[in-house]
Amino acid sequence: MRHRLADDDDLELCLKQIGEIFDIQGMINQSLTTEHIVHYYTTNKLAQLLWSSEGFFHYGISYDGRYKKADLQEPARLVERYIRNTGASNVLELASGLGANTAFLARRNPNVMFEAIDISNKPLKRYTSLLNVHFRFCDYHDLSGLGTSYNLIFVIEALCCSTNKERVLREAKRKLEPGGKLIVFDGYKRRRIPPLTRSEERMWGLIEKSLSVDRIERLDDVEGYMEKEFLIEAAQDLSEYVLPSTMRFRPLIRLYLSHPAVARAINRIAPLDFMKNAIHLRLLSISLARQIGCYYMHVLANDR
DSSP: OGGGGGGGOOHHHHHHHHHTTSOHHHHHHOOOOHHHHHHHHHHTHHHHHHHOTTOOOSOOOOTTSSOOGGGGGHHHHHHHHHHHHHTOOEEEEESOTTSHHHHHHHHHOTTSEEEEEESSOOOOGGGTTOTTEEEEEOOTTOOTTOOSOEEEEEEESOGGGOSOHHHHHHHHHHHEEEEEEEEEEEEEEOOOSSOOOHHHHHHHHHHHHHTTOSOOOBHHHHHHHHHHHSEEEEEEEOHHHHHHHHTTTHHHHHHHHTOHHHHHHHHHHSOHHHHTHHHHHHHHHHHHHTTSEEEEEEEEEOOO
16 A cells, blocks of 8 residues: 555654644643543534534445545445345444434345434434344443344444453444444554554544544454454454545645644534544555554454
């Protein structure tokens, strides 16, 4: 992937521009709690609708290297394949946000019952009228309030928010029927040799905190947690395919970063949790190109 971004990989310049607008070290040193995460996603409800009018707030999967609006639906389409191939009739989404993924699946699969849980946002009103969906307020660290079991559970770009992923995975396993599937889409840090430079470490810390994630863990560590509870049936590296989404707003972000006085004035008016999105939108493509970050789809089977 790196050659595709060779002309846009000036990390030192990016860090200098970001440092003229944001307190880099203060942001990196911040310890984030669940309350911070809830505040971030609540504040970014408008950003979610700007990202996609349907309320999708994750990266699209663009197989042809060009971002298209329909690419935001591809994670749900991949989940749908497993719903249909396994004959799943009862499906749960963890951390469903505004409900776009579950609503998309529910409309296309009217004979399947869906539940969707979240702690930060209510679903868009137009999704609450779907007869085969039940949206609930619930923390994915404790699913004891859900009174049923599921054939399939999925979570899209939200496992990273947990500082106790092992507990989330155990809770999901407890709610899955034997042979059921847990599908996880998320970003991770690669184990890289040689180690990261100081600038790359600062970049990674900024990506984490601008996403309101306390720590994005290494791929092999999270796969270790997964293997304690599940059989990993598939682990697909989708890093190259999410790259077009990470660069979707690049011209606007570059304009914002190149005018620090104007950016600081905007930051005094707009919420920090909204404006700091510019940081990860600028840096994620560099981290992917340098093989520091990665994005995977895991299919886990409850066969243990």
